[in-house]
Ligand code: ADP
């Protein structure tokens with residue numbers, strides 16, 4: 213799913229109002245009825261609104277849902293991207309977008325620039341690239357369908373990453389500086405360094421190895437395990453200084469499988485150093501002795517206090533455990549989300565209401581944000 217900023221050049225404020233209305237309507241409706249879109253947008257109906265809806269649908273920001281029992285639309289990935297981009301633009305976090313530098317199963321990463329030309333990184337979280345079949349196999353979990361929607365889960369993932377990055381940054385861990393988060397996207401400092409994966413020669417492998425193990429241990433003593441501590445998620449400056457990225461899967465050292473995850477992170481480094489640099493014999497940190505017994509912080513508790521609640525953490529964990537451990541669901545995302553929404557459509561109103569209530573707080577906040585976004589869009593974006 214490519215980030216498409218093209219439409220931003222010609223969409224009017226009224227088009228944008230209609231798009232925002234579809235987003236707001238989708239909090240409680242899988243398929244947002246056309247009259248409701250008009251009503252939320254606060255525009256008079258008739259040909260005007262119909263034309264705006266048609267423009268948005270042609271640009272793939274919203275999509276007409278086939279087989280719906282009534283005439284309606286849903287927001288697409290592209291529409292959700294657009295809303296986040298517009299919010300970033302308004303805040304001055306992003307002025308123009310550049311090249312895509314990363315395509316993961318769960319994210320797209322772009323280089324972008326601020327108004328002053330400062331290069332930054334935009335990461336769009338893309339959860340929900342799961343197939344209809346997978347959902348069927350997970351009926352129990354899917355009972356709370358609303359919570360499992362791609363929009364909600366992608367936003368949770370971005371919120372988690374941003375909250376963790378912020379707390380790590382504030383505690384002087386070597387991570388990019390977080391700049392903004394909106395919906396499923398975050399903007400952060402661009403680290404002008406290569407992933408460890410692509411580095412052929414390091415001056416002092418022993419030193420880098422022990423720095424990386426020291427970092428795992430320091431994180432652990434502060435209460436956290438990275439959970440995906442590998443050569444793709446560690447950037448290394450020419451000076452040899454490592455910077456850690458990619459936090460949606462982080463976990464607490466009090467997690468029931470903490471030791472297993474900790475050991476897996478340690479093993480990734482050991483294996484990589486042996487294979488790539490022929491380096492063996494470095495010290496291996498022990499979870500009990502080096503981390504748990506020497507715990508000195510509670511960043512895992514602090515993240516909950518700073519907005520990423522335990523409930524959200526659990527919800528995201530449950531989703532990740534169900535859907536993301538299985539690595540063969542590479543199906544096309546648009547098709548998936550269509551299938552997914554067909555599936556979700558059959559969920560009872562009650563289920564949807566229940567979960568809508570649970571995330572009431574965020575939704576209020578989102579409405580506020582949406583209501584703010586009325587200004588003209590930067591031409592360059
Ligand atoms: P994913 O979940 O898709 O693995 P990552 O956060 O690991 O997402 O980012 C994917 C790739 O994008 C990284 O391997 C790295 O090359 C690049 N990248 C991500 N964040 C930054 C950053 N702040 N500075 C420079 N490059 C980055």
Ligand code: MG
Pocket residue numbers: 316444445458
């Ligand atoms: Mg990564």
